[in-house]
Amino acid sequence: MAAQVSGAEVERWYGAARTAAIAAAVPVAELDWLLLAWSDLDRLTLRLGTVADRPTVTLQAPLETLERQWQRRLGDRVPVQYLAGRVTWRQLELQVSPAVLIPRPETELMVDLAIAWRTEKWAAGALDDSDEHWADLGTGSGAIAIALADAFPAATVWAIDRDPKALAIARMNAQGYSHCPAPIPTPTPLQGPRCPSPLPAPDFPGDRLQFRCGSWCEPLASLAGRVTALVSNPPYIPTAELATLAPEVIHHEPTAALDGGPDGLDCIRHLIQQAPTYLRPGGLWLVEHMAGQGAAIAELLKGDGRYGSIEQHWDLAGRDRFVSAETLVIEASPIPPHPIPNQSI
Ligand SMILES: C[S@@+](CC[C@H](N)C(=O)[O-])C[C@H]1O[C@@H](n2cnc3c(N)ncnc32)[C@H](O)[C@@H]1O
Structure with missing residues (x-):
């Protein structure tokens, strides 16, 4: 269920999730990957650090669900590809699930x-x-x-x-x-x-x-x-x-x-x-x-x-x-x- 969340809220979550990634020795790039897959944000907005400027961000699910997914990455070591549900491979966009090896x-x-x-x-x-x-x-x-x-x-x-x-x-x-x-x-x-x-x-x-x-x-x-x-x-x-x-x-x-x-x-x-x-x-x-x-x-x-x-x-x-x-x-x-x-x- 899609959710509309303020940019400021997403920015706060993103900051805390980054800190947790560093503590767990998970590359921060994976957090960006998950957020990009689950939201209508673009890479440039993340790079420029201007998420908070957005009045609303559309997420595929409430922020609490995104947080639970991120905890599965950090705690259960679920590959981010399965959480995002897709990968780019050669010139292709492919869906992946735990039924298949990540290419x-x-x-x-x-x-x-x-x-x-x-x-x-x-x-x-x-x-x-x-x-x-x-x-x-x-x-x-x-x-x-x-x-x-x-x-x-x-x-x-x-x-x-x-x-x-x-x-x-x-x-x-x-x-x-x-x-x-x-x-x-x-x-x-x-x-x-x-x-x-x-x-x-x-x-x-x-x-x-x-x-x-x-x-x-x-x-x-x-x-x-x-x-x-x-x-x-x-x-x-x-x-x-x-x-x-x-x-x-x-x-x-x-x-x-x-x-x-x-x-x-x-x-x-x-x-x-x-x-x-x-x-x-x-x-x-x-x-x-x-x-x-x-x-x-x-x-x-x-x-x-x-x-x-x-x-x-x-x-x-x-x-x-x-x-x-x-x-x-x-x-x-x-x-x-x-x-x-x-x-x-
Ligand atoms: C290493 S994965 C490769 C998946 C994909 N081709 C790739 O490169 O990302 C090996 C695949 O072989 C399949 N496999 C294992 N034994 C098999 C068999 N006897 N006949 C056909 N496929 C088999 C597995 O289900 C799995 O999808």
Whole structure:
């Protein structure tokens, strides 16, 4: 229920909330983020410190509710992204809830790697854009799938997740999909605040973005051997390391999005094993992983024998975070000459 509150009242609350943030070692930028998401205030007003000059501020809920939300951030360590209900990721405005992992800035690079791969293949005439299928396996909020569909207007993109609640958020994000005209730089290691005025982006025509609930590639059965690229940011944290994660992550983000089994590679092994059945020859396999896992994944791909062009990729902080490979193009064996039957005259 929206509430009208005087600027002076909001300013008083904001001052006290800032002091509490500093005491709890929570970045003050997160308070701005929450307030911007819950009110009609703009960033400049906060920066200039002129909130009190506003006769009224419209809040999405009474100030007491906003205070309770802020206490959830400080006391329960709920990520501000869940309290604000949205994040800016690449050029997209995405809704998030505790049903989905908060999309991370480094995952944006995976979309750049996918775009670079496609650009190269397109230039080499190696793509058939009348039959181009990309899949985002473990789509969560739909971030990767929506970014791919936005980047590749001729492709069909399949967004797959085992969790129906995550898939519901991904669908919502695709329906209300909007572009941020000028994303704001990230203020924390997590993700930046909402963009000032999202622009509605064109709808995905027809059924270009498909959502499927199921395990990894299984919903793609009808496309076996035809998928252009499989992209995934799967759960990859070794189970024993989960307890060492920040409380914001381990207590609030879905465990099913984090736990990668004893060495963190359970899902990745599965994707290596399953993908060649679905990818077309020369198709792209691209996965995000935890820093330090890249060499082991490259070895698993080599050992499988069905992949070539295996490459590790690093993030902007110089950490190995992605591995790509292509399914081998098996040369068709020449058809043996047809034996000519002895002809007797
Ligand atoms: C690390 S999150 C990635 C979410 C999103 N793609 C992103 O990058 O922000 C992993 C996702 O994989 C999904 N997942 C886990 N096991 C799965 C499975 N067997 N099949 C499909 N999705 C699965 C989880 O529900 C979760 O949404």
